[in-house]
Amino acid sequence: MASGERKIATSSLGLALAGISLCLAFSGCGYHVAGKSSALPKEVHVIAVPTLENKTTSYRLEQRLTAATVHEFLAETSYRVVSRPEDGDAVLKGTIVSLEAVPLLFDTTTGRATTMLVTVKCEVTLTERANEKVLYHTDNFMFRNQYEISTNVNDPVSVRNFFEEQDPALDRLAKDFAVRLVAAVTENY
Secondary structure, eight states: OOHHHHHHHHHHHHHHHHHHHHHHHHHTTTOOOTTSOOOSOTTOOEEEOOOOEEOSSOTTHHHHHHHHHHHHHHHHSSOEEESSGGGOSEEEEEEEEEEEEEEEEEOTTTOOEEEEEEEEEEEEEEEETTTTEEEEEEEEEEEEEEEEOOSOOSSOOOHHHHHHHOHHHHHHHHHHHHHHHHHHHHHTO
């Protein structure tokens, strides 16, 4: 084996060992797929999710976000979900404080918005019912996402008609919101 070949072989072996070391180091560091673990106490098996309070002017927003949150808990966790607080081991209460949709991208020909940036701000608290211990709390749960909008509507886009005219957009918003909320609550982000 020539000197150059030995250097390449040694270099390749070093890289392989470094890669294996990194894999072993990260495998025990607590990394996991978001939404697939829980930081909640083992005594919590049933989570009560009463309807969120809605302090915005968006009609039935609280119903959509609550329904999506319940669905997400049932689909992605092992918790049972009930609506009455007295029936749960823990109670998730929330208030939708604000909802804002602002134009983000525009059609250069018409000048109309084609993409909206939607922001939902909530206050959220998860409390263990037996001892009133707060398991998760934030006054500033922020959810932001971009949504494309139909460009064939003749009315100018506003927060109000964006949500009232586009049920699919609101459904996507509710699902995306619920995914983030359930992950935050169960993993205590």
